[in-house]
Amino acid sequence: MAKIDIGLDADLVVEVMVLSGIGSPQDAVEAVVRDYIARGHRTEARVGLRDEGLRETDAEPRDVQG
Template identity: 75%
Template sequence: MPKVSISLDAELVVEVMVLAGIGNPQDAVEAVVRDYIAHGHRTEARTASREEPLRTGRLTPPEPDQG
């Protein structure tokens, strides 16, 4: 996989390292980015499952009130 080099504020990277409990700056930032992406995929999956009936037009009508 191709690599990309970026510059980040040192305080930001140290905070990421502390919060992630990872001693290597590269690994800490990579872990945070991977977690962010995974969170996005989980959110998409949850949202898609709720929106599926709206998207496909397969809405079930409410049950008639028996009373």
């Protein structure tokens, strides 16, 4: 995997380190980014399942009342 270097505000990184309990600045920020990505994937999966359920409900034949 390719590596990049970025600059971040020191206070932001220290807060991430404290909240995550990770002593290395790089590891703490990487953990936060990985968690953010994982949450996005979980959200996409839930929305996809919900959309599938809606499509199945809409596809059912409706009773004609008359």
